Amino acid sequence: MRILIVDDEPLVRIGIKSAIDWEAQGVQIVGEAGDGEEALQQIADKDPDVVLLDIKMPKLDGIEVLRRVREQQLPVQIVVLSSFDDIAYVKEALKLGAFDYFHKPDMNERELTAMLRSIREQLGTSGTPAPPTVVTQGSRKEQLLYEALEGKVQDLSETSLEEGNMYIVLFKIKNYRTVIQRYTKETESVLPSTVQNVVREMLSKEKEVEYLQLDVQHSCVFISNSEHKSLLASLNRVNKLVQMISSALKRFVNIDIVLGVSDWFEGYSAIPAGYEQAAKALSHHFYHPDTSIFYYQHLRLxxxxxxxxxxxxxxxxxxxxxxxxxxxxxxxxxxxxxxxxxxxxxxxxxxxxxxxxxxxxxxxxxxxxxxxxxxxxxxxxxxxxxxxxxxxxxxxxxxxxxxxxxxxxGYSQLTRSIMEYIEEHYAESLSLKLFGELLHVSPNYVSRLFKQEVGQGLFDYINELRIEKAKRLLRDYRYKIYDVAEMVGFHNQAHFAIVFQKYTGLSPKQYRKEEV
Known part of the structure; x- marks a missing residue:
């Protein structure tokens, strides 16, 4: 399998390359790129099977790279790399056909090897991408509905929707995190497919209705009422469909849902606005957890x-x-x-x-x-x-x-804030730049003040804390050494071993043997 690494931060690229023994996994890293334009050129030149693609980059971001890969029908699998605040981009990337995504702060050996295994299962034992599949009617329709939410409505004549008295209904599974606990890790994917099958079956005999599953928790229903002349008759039909969906999912899947219903609109071009209205209505469940249906027209804006x-x-x-x-x-x-x-x-x-x-x-x-x-x-x-x-x-x-x-x-407020943040976030990536941005001061000032007040460098303090946390975890044999390394903020086991030896005089393995 051939992999291309794309990220605008050199340290991230280095970290990925050193995270696991790629050669032992049967993987060849064929290149790396620091921006979207370079990535597209490398995809064309190096012909990788898989691209690890950062979302936020200069020149062309990851979303635009994905769009161009899809437009050109390039036979490559894309795995998106994101930060914790990039969830909207991640959703967009998955819509555009990304195979999977990783939060960069969480990447570790097990996650990467599991990803490789999943891709191999999809590509087959040869390690080369399967040929593009024929677009089915269902997937074509889903693509059109996704595009309609973004304002691209020119091909909606291929769906059952007609212009006239249209509504958008958005619904989500209530208490999703609790519901998903009924399933094991291996079977949790059953829930969204079951919801999709139940709703599609129930709506299959309805005219001018289309269903689109947005993610594991959220779904969208498009309804048009061209045969109904009055708004009252149209709304009554919408209410009937809403009740049918809610009852069916309660009966067959034993889940409760919350629904947001847009105001009526006349034509295709207003679908994005209708979707925003439905989302706005649904969001009021936050303040009214005992209510299950919210209508945009009833909101007190x-x-x-x-x-x-x-x-x-x-x-x-x-x-x-x-x-x-x-x-x-x-x-x-x-x-x-x-x-x-x-x-x-x-x-x-x-x-x-x-x-x-x-x-x-x-x-x-x-x-x-x-x-x-x-x-x-x-x-x-x-x-x-x-x-x-x-x-x-x-x-x-x-x-x-x-x-x-x-x-x-006796510490200043700024130093106390740094120490408190480190105590809570030691397992994450920490840098002077991060502290400067969080505290609105220069990174150099952070470094100088911390050493002056605490008596040791900031990163000595961080590493010392991480090693103290690691020593406690190493006493628990449930955790592998690479698990402990990850849990205290080292995403490279070799680096963890070096730092541990520096502060304790022992390797993690030796320490565990002596302490346990």
Whole structure:
């Protein structure tokens, strides 16, 4: 198998090349590229079987490279490399035919070898791509519907949709993370295919209706009502279909869904706007977890004034934290949450970002890092505002108590913030540039101040902490040495061994033998 590595960061490319023994895996790395234009040229020249493709790059980004690969029908598999904040790009990449994706901070030997195994299974034992398959009617229709959501509606005559009294219905599986726990890792892919089969079967006899599964949790239904002259009759039909879908999935799959229904629109060209309306309606489930159907036309849309007031509360909370006025911060937090519950003026993703930003400012360590939770407090499973608010309030109160204890150690606020961030994120990639951006100071200032106050270099401090965490983990034989390396922030086992030897005088294997 021939692989091309594409990433604009040389260190990432080096890390990938050194992550596993590629030759032992039967893989030849035929080249590497630092931008999208170079990637396309290398694909043409080197004829790789697989491309590891970064999403965000200069000249041409990964999405545009994917588009051109698809347009030219190049026989190559694309595996996308992304950061944690690139999920919208990842979804777009998968729509464009990417085979899979990796979060770069999480890449490890097992993930890479599993990816190679999956690709081999698809390509066959020869290691060369299978010839392009004939586009079926179903896949052609799905492509047209995807494009319609983006505004490309010229070929919708190939679907059953007709212009006139059209609606978009968007639905999601309620409490998805809980639902998916019913399945094993090997069988969890059964759920989306089951949902798709049930909905398609139920809608198969309906006129002017099309179904599109967007991802494992979300689906979209396109409805037109050209035979109905009145808006009331059209809406009644939409309501009937919505109830049918909800009942069928509850009966046959035992799942609950939440639905957002757009306002009516007249023609194909308004489909993207209808989709946005349906998504806006669906998003209100965040504030009303006991409601299952939301209509855009019934929403109380907020003006700029409500959003400005919410932002003002956020600014005041940040100011209180900077001034270490903890009681005032908690009081402002209560006011902000009460205001949001009344006005519903912030989207869920923005609310979560505010909470995560406040959590970063507070800092501290709640002990969740070693159990696998991220710095957001492990609240990804909570889908409603009240639950999220309660969870974060408890976490904030605990962290503020920890923060107060640190105040007595004599460090500046900036150094305390660095140490708190390291304590919580030691398993991630850390750099002076990252701390400079997070704290709005120059990287050189971060390095100089930290060494001056703590008495050792920043990266000595980070490595020392990582090795202390690793020593505890090595006492547990459930973890392989490469597992421990990854868990404490080393994505290269050899590098981990070198650093471990430096700080302990022993190799990880020797340490484990002596301690256990």
């Amino acid at each position: 907020q003006g700029e004034s409500a959003l400005k007031q919410a932002d003002a509360y956020v600014s005041q909370m940040k100011s209180a934290l900077r001034e270490e006025e903890n009681e005032r911060f908690l009081e402002l937090l209560s006011r902000w949450e009460a205001f949001l519950e009344q006005e519903e003026c912030m989207e869920e993703r923005d609310v979560r970002k505010v909470y995560e930003g406040l959590l970063f400012m507070i800092g501290g360590d709640d002990g969740k890092v070693e159990s696998g939770a991220e710095h957001s407090g492990g609240f990804e499973d909570i889908e409603d505002f009240r639950g999220l608010a309660a969870g974060y309030r408890k976490l904030f109160e605990d962290r503020l108590k920890q923060r107060q204890r640190l105040l007595n150690k």
